[in-house]
Amino acid sequence: MDIRELNKISIKAYLANKGIHPVKDRGYYGMYHSPFREDKDASMKVDYNKNLWIDFGSNEGGTMIDLVMRINNCPFTQAINELKKYSLTSVNQHVNTTVRQQNSFSFHGINILNVGSLSNSALIDYLKERSINIDIAKQHCREIHYSANNKEYFAIGFENNSNGYELRNKYFKGCTSKDITIHRSEDKEACLVFEGFIDYLSFLTLKNIQTAKQNVIVLNSVGNLSKALKFTQSYPKIYIYLDNDEAGRKATDEIRAVCKFVQDQSASYAKYKDLNDYLVATKQVKQLPKSQLPRKPLRGFRM
Template identity: 55%
Template structure:
């Protein structure tokens, strides 16, 4: 199987072409594509052929080949590596009798790998969030640092022996969802659940469903609270939706805060088809990709309109629950 670095060297242009996605405008060293993540009439996805990097100007997402596969398929890092290994194997077999496995080193994934003695992602240390780069990462997303520190940790990890650090959000398999400015990954892929103050083990009144932990933290920041009253399920990946649907059957009412894109809408519809009382909250941040983008815009407006004389603002009460 291919290594992490080898996967990122696979041509983004060629991979997109294999999915019948071609540039609307090709400028030789870069191409402009219609974003495969949503309906896009303006060709807002740029692929730099020389650097083999992409950026979606419509959502401000971007990154490497692996980031693209994770984003376009809603995959975890492990799933993306498996996809690129299959793709690479097909490409090599078309042009060479030597298999991709013979040409590359093995890649394994901590938490879900078959060879757990040589994990690609290994957690080294779990600390309170103190590193300024991670605080800046959260601040740029307008997430309350105090709230983030309550739910997240500073995770030091290694990838193929190289040290890195990121904001880590714990999941129910005792793994971590990892986020930093250049990186999106995980040590294992599982949902995250929290029990709210209003729900007990015998009474399952309502549950809030979020796509990612930044949306969950954005919700708490908007509500100006550290503890949700309702139970919470954070999917961490839409691939975890079947697990969440099974858990949601116990609740009288479900509130979904998923992304305003096609995958998010399909996921919401899937929940509605299996539960009699689903309230889609995405209309409250219509016009924005997700709840975090709505938070960023709201905070920027408040800061721009902030009067010279300090006025204490009331907590945001726009979202119910």
């Protein structure tokens, strides 16, 4: 691997591999306790999209290689060797996992080739079809190029708590590892629960905000609910945005069984399969000529 490829290695994933996690995670950046000095204020920022870091306490920053040099207090050549070793072990072991695909066949063992900023026109067009704000999507998602069955593919990637990715494009829905995604905030009261990341992006688009002020849990599948319950119990107020189907209702009941205050927000999009279907429908209505608009407006979206 050359220097450019080594600097593309996710700083967030590298730190997580060392047991270092963000104190605050805003989705597109995280605030960490500095790993190379005493830091009670969590003053090191990692920009996930640019894959750069800056320690405000020591006024240092840079690339992935710069961080390895600083953490290990080592020269450039040693940092290169460290990252090459890391790339061949931890990363590859992590991404070469089974991926399930909602098609007539499935991929078994995919390999991530590159993780970068979301820019592919086909992926952008897919998000536009789903009425997702592109700037918001770029803050929370990555463009993943991967290989499977000796073929190369690309998809929108949404990182989960295992440092894997939920993968989505117009024809494919899968993941590199099955886990939930948690975005923590300073809010100690409320937590929002979404079934999938497209629903989360739909919420942000509807609200026209870059990130939620509340804590957020994206299940990435109702099958991951058990992993989320211990986190939901720690918040006094839970707001749920799950699909309007039997699985969504069952998951909502399970959350209600362990949490004191639960508000099911699916009533706001009761006539639709999920929050994204509601977003698409309302966006289409807004684009109609005035003469074709329905007499009664659609119900407003709250919280």
